[in-house]
Amino acid sequence: MALVPLVLYTAAAIVYGLHFARRAPRTGRVATAVLSAGVLAHTFLIGMQTMEAGHAPLVGTTSAISAFVWLLALAYLYTELTTDERAMGMLVAVLLAVLDIIPAFNPTVVPRPEVLRSPLFTIHVASLLFAYASFALACVLGVTYVLLFKEIKAKHLGFFYARLPSLQVLDAMNGRVLTIGWLFLTFGLVVGGVWATQVRTSPDPRAQAMSVADPKILVALVSWGVYSFALYARRAIGWTGRRTAWLSAIAFAIVLLNFLPVGYFLTKSHNFNF
């Protein structure tokens, strides 16, 4: 069952790729349908896991990745419905399919330890994952912006020129998802901080390790700094275009770094993988 969303996300990536290359409207609708089916199957899977475990499957990096993939797919479908723009679909679906490999082959839900039995924990994880999903979209928008910018600047109008919306639209969408992501990131970090002080007295070694020196928390704060700067640069300095596009791509690389290697191997405080 855990493999079904992976298969559908992979299929969606292929169909979105076909749509990107050939631009038949029917293929575009099929792509959306396949991705929607993937999201539905994934929703069902997460629902099953919640019923089985008796809590939302957010404990441990693998479950968090699964939830992240689900949120990103939802956020993307929302933007596609509101803007009627499928050009980003291929990159997003590829990201979904690649990330979903980990939870698809390792679907066991980690039992929730005593220390995580707080609604604050769920809010903390959910809002951070939503922030990361927004940043993933910002990254994809940034990458496509840079590709289109380069084509226009170099006067070689070709593949991306014919397929992407205007630079202005890409830039405006980037600004919007950055703002949404930053709000959720800030909120999630604050909730995490409050919750960490509450569990200080817990005997769990992971609660004891909650400090700014822990890699997971440190990198999260760094990424908050980078995104805050990106927003400040856009709003106060007036940065647009290529610079914010690059910035959103680099910042998402930091987010992914924190999510995968740090989350699995380096952190002591956020190590709920077993």
Next chain:
Amino acid sequence: MRLLVVGLSHRTAPIELRETVDFARGGLDVALKSLAGRGICQEAVVLSTCNRAEVYAVADTAADADSLGLFFSEYHQLDHRETAAHLYTRIGGDAALHLFRVAAGLDSLVVGEPQILGQVKAAYTTASDLQFTGPLLNRLFHSSFATGKRVRTETGLGEGAVSVSYAAIALAKKIFGKLSGLGVLILGAGEMAQLTATHLRAQQVRQITIASRTLASAERLAGELGATAAPWTAVDDVLGTADIVVTATGATEPVLTRARVDEVMRTRPHRPLFIIDIAVPRDVEPAVGDLEQVFLYNVDDLQTIVKENLARRSGELARAEAIVTEEVTRFVSWMQSREVIPTVVALRQRFEAIRQSELLRLEPKLAGLPPEARARVDEVTRLIVEKLLLTPTEQLKAVSDESTIAAYAEALNRLFRLAAEEQQRTTSAAAPASKAPRS
């Protein structure tokens, strides 16, 4: 009933003749009424654009095409011997193929141009509003719209600008999204400047400012276009607020140097500036294009884009033709299945008549039965007739070539003596039409 098209286009007729043979000038409705007055056809649509004049019609025989050709000459008071040489005629499926290619932009002077589909739609709407179209032309034209739309969305045939001005506007749209709300600065007041300004004004930009070395000529052009004129000394100020700059001066030295534009860009950091240099010799130093947020295109760049687009369009031709072929096949099979309908109807009427007369003959014997039993008899006889006719009807509708349809119809007519009844039926149906019967 034959589908016909008679017409002339840029492929067959010189411009002088196309200018004369223009049904749109006097009004398509007048042309349609004049055509209807001649009683050549039951349905008609007149398509008239600057590159073609065509009449699509449904007539009794293919020979009616000659009468339609004569209409072209007589309506425009031309010598028919001369006009006839430039006219082409397409019949049946070929007529459908012709219209579908026209609607898809495959028969246009600039292949893939999008206006033609709108013109075909307008021509059809005029004819249909005046009730000159019937089932055949309705279906034909709606299929042609669908074909045109498919070709546009499923191929790159209409993609990419094929003129320098449109290439520039398409580029501006890729950079800024919508052009409404943008400020435009035009340097120069010559013919090229005027042409570009006209195109940009059609895109509803917020403001067009024209600057020229002689303020008077800038003011003259600004007056013509509803733009603002600015003195040459104020160019740097306007540059600071403009989004698109078009340079078309006759200067021999670059007007916009890298240092000058760099200076201006400092007052407007992070706002893109699109400079279109259509002057020869160039007005803008090539190094200006290296500045961040400046997009610089000169005439040669735009012409290269146009050439690439034309090449790409011809690469899409095969795909477009395949779509047209597919749609024509579908239409033709519909058209042919329609031809057997009179035979099918006559056959059914014949069988039903036999059933009714037999029931009538048995009436005295059935009179004693209770009403349910009589209803059952009626039901059973009806079902027998239905079942007997089911397979022949299906087989008839499945036939797709014209000669077989004719042979089948002929055989059925003879075997069941349908001809007499059918003739009776068609003459009564044709009575309201103002058309004299032809053989």
